[in-house]
Amino acid sequence: MSILTLIKLDFKRKREIFLDDGSNLSVLRMLFTDGTSANIFYRLASSCSKHKILSPLALIFQHINRIYNGCTIGVKSSAGAGFVLMHPVGVVINSSVKMGRNITIESGVVIGAEKGLSPELGNDVFIGAGAKVIGKVIIGDNVKIGANAVVVKDVPSNCTALGVPATARLNK
Template sequence: MNTLFSLIKSDFIRKRAIYIEDGAQISLIRVMLTDGSSANVIHRLAFACARTKVLSPFALLFQHINRIYNGCSIGTKANFADGLALMHPIGVVINSKVVAGKNITIESGVVIGDEKGLSPSLGDNVFIGAGAKIIGNVTVGNNVKIGANAVVVKDIPDNCTALGIPAIARLNER
């Protein structure tokens, strides 16, 4: 259980850092009450329950609560490292087979989905803009930004921004 609470704490700390980068001085308590924070916590609870056979029925219950309360559907076995930030969970759909690194930021209406039994994997420090879709057996590298409404169907290398339909990766300029 210690791991569960440390993941939730890291999610809140990451979300607060995003607000601070945007110029908002916001307390950790206020972050806990912002849009998407409950979706983070409920997904973390569902994932923790899904890992044990005895508690797996509760994982489905938590997933259902997330769908009703937050308007998002996140697979119970979708595995995100620390620093997950669901900024606006409405319309977010994430497949159970998704594996993601640290510091993933997800805006509203994002779909990270399966195609023919294969799901995406995401590196560290990935931003996914509103309405973006990442579908199938693709790898999204580290330090990647996926623009709003982009449709990713091919691998995106490290340090790129992906824009368009289908998404085209461009190296980030410093």
């Protein structure tokens, strides 16, 4: 999928999350929120990292994202279409993390490796503010991770993970 297509799908999903009325003023407000620029810089960095000649540019985009938006997202991490950073400040995502479609991340989230092993996120995952997902864990589809939860074990599909360490409960 091309970078422009991914950015367009990210915008479409963010618009669905943020806006009810669809007015032009609301679209402008959405476009100028901090999470939107973080998404764009991430997509640019990720795209550039796939081409050896552009890899220095990828690191520049990553650095700009860190300074301008306060987040660090590894250039080799992968996120499917519909990736939304609601508030990017404090977000850290390891380079080897693989994320499916429609991932929504709040502020202060860390998705990191442990001993070189990184999490894999399914589709339609929401991660609340301050949550941590660490190590070789698999997060299923349609999962919600609560604010400040610390996930160190797999979370099956259709569950909500809460607590420290997080325990999964089936969604009703």
